Amino acid sequence: MEESQGYLITWTSYTSMLREIVRYGKQECRMYIVTTTPNNVITDLQNNGIDTTNITFLNIPYNTVWARDYGQNPVYLNNVDSLVLVDWIYNRPRPKDDTIPEGLARNLGIPVYHTTQAPYDLVNTGGNYMSDGMGTAFASKLILEDNDDAIGGFGVTHTEGQIDTIMHDFMGINRYIKMETLPYDGIHHIDMHMKLLDEETILVSEYPTGIADGPQIEANLQYILSNYQTTYGTDWRVVRIPVPDDGGVWPNNFGTYFTYTNASFINKTIIVPTYNKSMDTTALRIWREACPGYKVVGINSTSSIPASGALHCITHEVGVADPLLINHKRLRDTYNTTTAYEVEATIQHRSGIQGATLFYTTDTTQSYQPVAMMNMGNNVFHAQIPAHPAGTEVFYYVWAQSVSGKQQVRPIVAPQGFYNFKVLGNVGIAEGDAGNTIGEIFPNPSHGITCLPLNTSTSQSISIECFNVLGEKVATICNGQTKAGDNKYFINTTGFAAGLYIIRYNIGGQTTSKPLIVR
Numbered sequence: 001m002e003e004s005q006g007y008l009i010t011w012t013s014y015t016s017m018l019r020e021i022v023r024y025g026k027q028e029c030r031m032y033i034v035t036t037t038p039n040n041v042i043t044d045l046q047n048n049g050i051d052t053t054n055i056t057f058l059n060i061p062y063n064t065v066w067a068r069d070y071g072q073n074p075v076y077l078n079n080v081d082s083l084v085l086v087d088w089i090y091n092r093p094r095p096k097d098d099t100i101p102e103g104l105a106r107n108l109g110i111p112v113y114h115t116t117q118a119p120y121d122l123v124n125t126g127g128n129y130m131s132d133g134m135g136t137a138f139a140s141k142l143i144l145e146d147n148d149d150a151i152g153g154f155g156v157t158h159t160e161g162q163i164d165t166i167m168h169d170f171m172g173i174n175r176y177i178k179m180e181t182l183p184y185d186g187i188h189h190i191d192m193h194m195k196l197l198d199e200e201t202i203l204v205s206e207y208p209t210g211i212a213d214g215p216q217i218e219a220n221l222q223y224i225l226s227n228y229q230t231t232y233g234t235d236w237r238v239v240r241i242p243v244p245d246d247g248g249v250w251p252n253n254f255g256t257y258f259t260y261t262n263a264s265f266i267n268k269t270i271i272v273p274t275y276n277k278s279m280d281t282t283a284l285r286i287w288r289e290a291c292p293g294y295k296v297v298g299i300n301s302t303s304s305i306p307a308s309g310a311l312h313c314i315t316h317e318v319g320v321a322d323p324l325l326i327n328h329k330r331l332r333d334t335y336n337t338t339t340a341y342e343v344e345a346t347i348q349h350r351s352g353i354q355g356a357t358l359f360y361t362t363d364t365t366q367s368y369q370p371v372a373m374m375n376m377g378n379n380v381f382h383a384q385i386p387a388h389p390a391g392t393e394v395f396y397y398v399w400a401q402s403v404s405g406k407q408q409v410r411p412i413v414a415p416q417g418f419y420n421f422k423v424l425g426n427v428g429i430a431e432g433d434a435g436n437t438i439g440e441i442f443p444n445p446s447h448g449i450t451c452l453p454l455n456t457s458t459s460q461s462i463s464i465e466c467f468n469v470l471g472e473k474v475a476t477i478c479n480g481q482t483k484a485g486d487n488k489y490f491i492n493t494t495g496f497a498a499g500l501y502i503i504r505y506n507i508g509g510q511t512t513s514k515p516l517i518v519r
Contacts, residue, residue, distance in 0.1 A: 002133060002325070003412060006030040006056075006318035007266055008072070008104060010097075011041050013065040014304045014314065019048055021271060021315060024297050026054040028267040032107070032318065034058045034067075034100055060103035063094035066309060067316045068126040068191070070094065072101035072112065074319030075171060080348045083321050085112040086170050088124035089154065091146045104318070115170055122166045123147050123154045127189030127313055132199040134231040134327065135174035137167065138224075140181045141448075142188040177228055179220040180448030180494075182213040184251035191312045193217055195261040197239065197290055198411075200230045200330060203261055206240040212250040214243075215443030219451040219490075226488045232329035239290045244279040262301075262310035263287070264317075268413050270294050273301035273310035293417020324349045324402050326410035331385075331394075331421045340384035341394070341421075345410070348379050349402035358383035359415065360396035368415055373398070390425035436460075436507050438514065445519040452489040452503065456482045460508040464489055466516070467502045474501070482507070493518045 006029050009018055022045060025031050031054060035041050038057040045052065064070075069092070072085040087101040105112035115122035123146040131137040146152040147163055158166070160178075167173040181188040193205040193213065204221055207214030225236055246255030260283040263272040272287050274280040280298060287296045301310040328345040347353050353375070359368035373381040385394060397414035401407045411417045439453030452464060464477040474496070478489050491503075493516075501516045 003320040003323065003408070004029050004265075004267055004317040005320045006032050007264075008032045008034065008067050008100075008316045008318060009314060010034040010062045010065050010067050010100070012062065015044065017299055017301055017304060017311070017314065018065075019045065019050065020297075020299045021311065022055065023048075023050050024269050024271060024295075024299075025266045025315075026050075028269050029054070030318075031055045032058055032104060034060050034062050034103075036061065056107070058100075058103055058107055060100055061096040062100060063097045064092075065304075065314050066097070066127075067100070068313045069189075070097040070100060071126055071316030072104055072318070073126070073129075073171065074317065075113075076319070076323060078350075080323050080325050081350050083110055083319050083323075085110060087112055087114045087116075088122050089116055089156065091123050091125045091142075091152070091154065108318070110321075113170060115166060119162070120166050120170070121156050122158070122163065122170075123152060123156050125189065126316065127187070127191045127309070130190055130194070130196050131171070131173065132196055132231060134199055135172060136177065136228075136231055137171070137173045137175070138177050138179065138190055138194070138196075140188045140190050141178050142181055143178060175228070177224060179223065180216060182216050183447070184213050185257060185308070187308045189308075189313075191262050192257060192259050192308065193261055195263060195312075199327070200232065200234060201237040201239060201290070203239045203241055203290065205243050205259055205261055207243050207250070212252040212255075216448070219443055219449055222451045222453075222488050223449050223490055226490070230329075234329060234332070239286065241283055241286050242279055244275065244277040256305055257308055258305060259310060260287070262312040264312050264315045265294075266315075266317075268294055270296045271299050271311050271315075272296060273305070274298035275302050275305065276300065291413075291417070292420075293411065293413030293415075322350075322404075322406060324400060324406050324408035326398055326400055326408060328398055328410055328419070330419045331396075333422045333424055335390075335424050336387065337390055337423060338387055340386055343373075343383050343385060343396065343398070345373070345381050345398050345400075346379050347381050347398075347400045349400075349404070349406060351402045351404035351406075353379070353381070354401045354403050354405075356381045356398065356400040358385070358396060358398055360385045360394055362388065362392055362394055364395050364415075364418070368395075368397075388423050390423055392423040393420060394423065395420045436510075438505060438512060441503065441514060441516055444515075445517040446491075446493045447519050448492060448494050450491050450493055450516070452477065452491065454482065454487045454489065454505070454507075456484060456487065456507065458484050461506075462508075463506045465504050466491060467504060469500050469502075477503070491516075 070090040090098040195203040249255035356373040373383040395418040437455040466475040
């Protein structure tokens with residue numbers, strides 16, 4: 001995650017949570033607190049051992065606590081030049097909340113751009129927006145519903161193409177990936193079940209098999225993995241984090257919608273919601289393993305979660321005014337033991353880059369070895385890590401300094417945090433299973449994007465078709481060749497009449513059928 005100069009919260013509901021956000025956040029950056037009664041807030045903080053250092057109070061009217069949803073979106077002109085804020089039309093009838101980005105912009109003295117006037121009027125909400133900072137963003141299809149006046153009722157109607165154009169022009173988004181909404185998530189905000197940890201890593205909620213939103217979350221994930229790569233052209237790394245039950249019940253039986261993905265990066269600290277559950281310990285461990293070097297802090301969020309929100313929902317970052325940007329496609333595990341490992345990074349600052357250094361080690365208790373990075377032009381810097389024998393794990397990070405003197409590392413927590421990869425030993429290829437395995441269709445019942453997994457031992461001819469109960473073909477899902485190993489095919493059942501359908505597979509001349517229920 002990138003550097004922030006501050007974080008915004010609105011001091012109203014769930015003050016026990018807000019207090020702890022301030023306690024840890026002010027150690028990393030300036031905390032901006034929206035309140036019309038700053039003296040009351042100061043008293044509350046002081047009574048709990050928190051002084052007002054690194055805190056700015058903003059006397060702005062407000063309606064609610066949900067700063068993520070109505071808050072500002074930091075954007076940089078020309079990647080690293082001027083910081084500006086973008087403010088969408090908030091998808092709630094809360095006019096005071098929708099003025100807060102303007103008030104913050106006045107305090108900071110920076111421009112704010114509003115998507116309020118046709119043809120650039122756009123309704124959106126921060127909890128349903130997640131970006132890698134490199135032109136790719138994720139959302140649920142709530143974004144389509146909110147911008148269809150017949151559904152959303154906001155007086156705004158845009159096609160998906162028009163929405164994509166507005167997001168490109170205002171937010172720099174080149175790929176706007178939209179997923180099916182979840183059956184039991186009433187607000188349809190993706191931050192309730194997923195989180196980008198960096199440009200290549202997705203943290204995703206995991207339910208027990210077949211439970212609640214688990215099948216649709218998995219189908220959406222497989223849709224992403226099968227159809228999109230990272231901005232670097234690599235496969236996504238996936239980290240799964242379990243979801244706790246609510247005393248034995250789940251959201252499909254009116255249980256609370258618990259989530260550990262609704263967390264916030266505040267520079268080198270990550271605040272993660274906890275719920276007085278035994279699974280809290282597991283969740284914090286997963287976060288720490290996935291984000292080495294960060295200070296991972298659990299904050300009790302039992303007061304807010306019944307309202308379908310936790311820590312990410314009530315915080316919003318303020319981008320740093322003078323960014324030094326380091327983008328790097330991490331090295332993956334390798335069998336290469338003979339040639340050097342190539343490390344490349346795109347490094348930018350508005351004053352230019354004075355120099356960059358790669359640091360690596362095979363033992364994080366020992367010092368890192370520096371290697372000067374060569375400027376290859378077009379903001380690209382290059383260095384090599386010497387080859388290592390099988391069984392070695394290599395840890396590394398990138399440091400850079402701008403002409404103006406600013407320094408930055410990537411990951412932002414280096415050297416305590418790092419990139420790492422393993423040098424693997426040679427392995428033989430085991431003889432494969434001669435058969436084919438048709439996996440279980442999920443989600444089933446279906447309504448939207450649905451995944452049909454298949455494993456084949458060799459590349460084979462295949463056709464997959466969908467028939468209704470009258471035997472009429474309603475869709476051809478695929479017609480071609482499988483690849484050896486895992487294959488995933490998809491059907492979108494949006495618009496299908498509810499009822500029973502038959503999925504017919506013909507693989508290498510052998511025909512098999514499976515039922516699919518559309519709800």
